[in-house]
Amino acid sequence: MPDSPPSLDAVQLGAYFDLIEVTSLLRHAVEQQLREAGDLSYVQFQLLARLGDSPTGSHRMTDLADGVVYSRSGLTYQAGLLEKTGLVVRAPSADDERGITVTITDAGRALLARVLPGHIEVVKGLLFEPLSRDDVKALATLLAPVREHMRSTPPRSAAPRRRKDRG
Template sequence: MDEPRWLDEREMAAWRGFVAASNLIERRLEQQLKESAGLSHTQYEILVQLSAAPDGALRMTDLADRLVTSKSGLTYQVTQLEKSGLVGRRSCPSDVRGVFAEITDQGWRVLREAAPGHVATVREVLIDVLTPEQLVVLAESLGTVSDRLRAAEK
């Protein structure tokens, strides 16, 4: 068996920085959304994705792909949003197995109310901390990682 390629100091610093920052950012976003809107970060992102879709609706499989989450995890979150009246479900007319999630009028209201605080927190914990040049490098770097992982899943 081949010896693993251990991380050198620079690589370890990058990895540790990524893990710490991503966990701290996620924790802060989760806290802000719970306190201000009663939503989890995932629930907020579901509303965002639905709001950006034509007619405010997406097939559950497409929604899961966009959120990079499992279908079972998405089903649970959509069920919670449905119980709160923020999302509805309807069957797909062209595929009996297909189900659409769609944002409701109440979901639109909650999203409009939650968005300013969420964006302010995103700015506070990430965007405004970095220089414009660092943001470009971050977007390009994480885009490369995401593209590679998505391609590997197919």
């Protein structure tokens, strides 16, 4: 008798579909707000937000790709679009001859400051409004180990590159 295929029980299946639906609805609303407020894609916003949150305003491209779970080539394209509009600048990395560093410009910071309040309003209104403070803490507690588990075996586009020792 062959082994039965793996399956999810009704509770697992319901939780999975709820998570996918919530994520899709939230992302759609966030993307719409970012387009209207700043003509930004979701990935472009993520790039600007990560750069804006950095003390130096800079990150290596590979680190950005790993952080936003986006292909390196796709991220290069998105960074190029942001550079054309003066929101970031790209330059060779000082510590890795093959690497590229991306830095947010003053115009990038200004755009981020303009779109961020609406972004926060959408996230608070859709995700956090129906939850109590204890619910939000419980959600964070539940998602943290799942995130860490997923990050332990990330997709290739999100996996940190191995560096060769140049002895």
